[in-house]
Amino acid sequence: MRVFMIGGTGLLGSEAARVLLQRGHEVVSLALPPLPAGANLPEGMQLRLGDYTAMSDEELSALMRGCDGFVFAAGVDERVEHAPPIYDFFVKHNNEPLKRLLRLARESGIRRVVICGSYFCHFAKLWPEKQLGRWHPYIRSRLEQEEIAFSFAGPDFDVSVLELPYIFGAQPGRKPVWVFLVKIIRGMPLATFYPTGGTAMVTARQTGEAMAGALEHSRGAKAWPIGWFNLTWKEMFAIMHRHMGMPGRKVVTVPRWMFALSAWFIKRGQQKRNIEGGLDLVRYSDMMAAELFIDKSLGCVPLGVTGDDIEAAIASSVRQSLKALAGEEEMVEMKGEDTPGS
Numbered sequence: 175m176r177v178f179m180i181g182g183t184g185l186l187g188s189e190a191a192r193v194l195l196q197r198g199h200e201v202v203s204l205a206l207p208p209l210p211a212g213a214n215l216p217e218g219m220q221l222r223l224g225d226y227t228a229m230s231d232e233e234l235s236a237l238m239r240g241c242d243g244f245v246f247a248a249g250v251d252e253r254v255e256h257a258p259p260i261y262d263f264f265v266k267h268n269n270e271p272l273k274r275l276l277r278l279a280r281e282s283g284i285r286r287v288v289i290c291g292s293y294f295c296h297f298a299k300l301w302p303e304k305q306l307g308r309w310h311p312y313i314r315s316r317l318e319q320e321e322i323a324f325s326f327a328g329p330d331f332d333v334s335v336l337e338l339p340y341i342f343g344a345q346p347g348r349k350p351v352w353v354f355l356v357k358i359i360r361g362m363p364l365a366t367f368y369p370t371g372g373t374a375m376v377t378a379r380q381t382g383e384a385m386a387g388a389l390e391h392s393r394g395a396k397a398w399p400i401g402w403f404n405l406t407w408k409e410m411f412a413i414m415h416r417h418m419g420m421p422g423r424k425v426v427t428v429p430r431w432m433f434a435l436s437a438w439f440i441k442r443g444q445q446k447r448n449i450e451g452g453l454d455l456v457r458y459s460d461m462m463a464a465e466l467f468i469d470k471s472l473g474c475v476p477l478g479v480t481g482d483d484i485e486a487a488i489a490s491s492v493r494q495s496l497k498a499l500a501g502e503e504e505m506v507e508m509k510g511e512d513t514p515g516s
Contacts, residue, residue: 181247189382210347312452343378374401387477401468
């Protein structure tokens with residue numbers, strides 16, 4: 175296949191491009207500048223730097239023409255803060271552009287599409303009683319993004335959405351999303367305080383395999399919950415502590431209400447600044463205290479994802495985060511597609 179990709183220089187897009195090229199496919203990528211210094215981009219990927227939102231239909235169609243597949247690995251994530259209503263911000267930057275891109279892709283003769291989505295959608299569908307789309311603007315926008323994507327699917331136009339969990343890995347020259355969590359750990363005296371629960375996760379390489387596998391094998395309109403490893407927060411923090419140079423640090427489990435109280439103060443601060451987050455942090459404490467686990471048989475195995483070393487991936491994320499915090503090297507900010515639980 176010849177594959178057109180938006181976001182091919184990011185952590186996830188570059189891994190997908192690498193896998194596709196290794197399997198004999200061609201990859202043409204459109205990505206935002208600047209390129210990370212020292213980034214190990216896959217050899218053979220045809221790259222054009224530019225902003226797809228500023229390009230005309232004719233310019234985008236010219237890039238898509240002659241391609242068989244399209245990968246959308248871009249957008250903004252739940253970490254964004256914006257003036258309310260932030261839901262409108264997500265629609266403007268994630269959903270409306272996708273409508274245009276899918277229309278152009280179908281008109282250009284592309285037959286297979288893969289979109290990087292969020293595992294929040296999986297749990298919103300799994301736990302309808304929690305009404306996650308009602309309370310969290312980001313999750314609502316992601317659910318609607320899936321509906322938009324699948325509305326374009328047809329006999330000659332296969333559309334897959336990868337519902338991605340926490341993703342670990344690092345790219346030289348790019349600031350990891352995990353800087354925020356390393357800062358939180360450093361800011362807690364004596365121990366790391368967190369609720370019970372845990373999360374599904376994959377490595378960046380496994381995400382690239384899932385993206386390539388969906389292009390090659392997925393048919394019709396299909397959402398794929400992605401997860402290979404299921405770690406409790408205690409297990410995840412134990413690994414992070416080891417690679418932050420604090421192997422004996424304790425993880426203290428706090429009750430959900432205490433975590434929610436802390437979130438309430440953060441939310442009050444947002445309100446005072448007239449900004450809103452993609453997740454209602456107080457209600458999100460319920461999810462943080464749950465086991466957000468995904469069995470690998472639901473997505474990874476059918477898409478041909480193979481095993482990997484999650485501790486090594488977490489370690490690389492931590493090391494890169496520590497470098498970023500120390501200002502040891504100039505780094506490009508992580509793009510929206512490279513998001514934990516995005």
